[in-house]
Amino acid sequence: MDFDALFNAQLDTLRQEGNYRIFADLERERGNFPRALNHGGSGVRDVTVWCSNDYLCMGQHPKVLQAMHEALDKSGAGAGGTRNISGTNHHHVLLERELAELHGKEAALLFTSGYVSNWATLGTLGARLPNAVILSDALNHSSMIEGIRHARCDKKIWKHNDVEDLRRKLQECPAGSTRIIAFESVYSMDGDIAPIREICDLADEFGAMTYVDEVHAVGMYGPRGGGVAEREGLMDRITLIEGTLGKAFGVMGGYITGSAALVDFVRSFSSGFIFTTALPPALAAGALASIRHLKESRWERARQKQQVAKLRARLDAIGIPHLPNPSHIVPVMVKDPVKCKMISDVLLDDHGVYVQPINYPTVPKGTERLRFTPGPGHSDEDIDHLVGALHALWKHCALARAVA
DSSP states (O other), rough: OOOHHHHHHHHHHHHHHHHHEEEEEEOOOOTTTEEEEEEEEEEEEEEEEESSSOOOGGGGHHHHHHHHHHHHHHHSSSSSSSSHHHOOHHHHHHHHHHHHHHHTOOOOEEEEEEEHHHHHHHHHHHHHSEEEEEEEETTTTTHHHHHHHTTSSSEEOOOOOOHHHHHHHHSOOEEEEEEEEHHHHOTTOOOOOOHHHHHHHHHHHHTTTTEEEOTTTTTTSSSOOHHHHTTTTTTTGGGEEESSSSSOOOSSEEEEEHHHHHHHHHHHHHHHTTTSSOOOHHHHHOOOOHHHHHEEEOOOHHHHHHHHHHHHHHHHHHHBBBBEEEESEEEEOOHHHHHHHHHHHHHHHHEEEEOEEEOOTTSSOOOOOOEOOOOOTOOOHHHHHHHHHHHHHHHHOOOOOOOO
């Protein structure tokens, strides 16, 4: 059998639909982010990155780099294997203590990524808790969905951010079931924020566990970067807070925080933790430095909010449609996969602007978009340049403008 023919047939379909993904060959410039070098077919060119999840440029911060250099020189490159076999590096212990303190919890547990922490934790909770029913928001991330599938427990999908539908789904759960409400605080594609207080009220009423994914919120919200739950004064009402070290904290890794018993339960039963090589000590040290800095510093968050507001105002002024939301994510709506990819290509090739098109299956068909994430490193001149390029391309593609 010609297996390559089978593979290529489906890849060709992706290309025809405008959903085939091409990765730009970028090289970040230390200390100069969001500037990067694009290694393309016409040589190496300077570009400005507009869609990074390194929201606060902490991946370039001198404190983070120094901590990683020191840990690398002291402990070497890798962790040596799983923590069960090779032991727990002291940098892991320090980082888990810091994360637990950040979220006001008794304990924390590190994973290799936010995807793994969601998949492993939800899979373990759903599989091992008695008569578990996971109630999942309809727009939860793929990692949460895969964790729920892996659990093979009962599940109910509630309408996105709809607490009345969540109530109905909770009422449908069998008596004696262990209810787990799983949701995100900031949804990364639309940029909207969950009604956490109302969800907690329902959890209290029905005796349910609350599981919140704060990966797009940690570092970004709250007086110390603890996320939306910290900003709203609700961390003590959340059973389990999951987060990432790879976005606003600028490094790599995922984690959960909760009671000592909950964290020990996941540590002891989760295959996604037990059988996975631990984070390198240098990454843990860098994350620790980043968290400690953002607990004290307000500048990065304030500057980031300022630049988001400026970009939104400039887009409004020329009628470029973007989803209104209270977060740091600016989704510019193209609503056509081919044009979305074309605009992305022209921005990169002709204007030195890198923004990845967001097409199906990441978002539903007909809602294709360019997802901009302004950060503290973007200057006012960067915003002017981006908006000017979008203005010209919107006209060239005959796309509809927003009505003021």
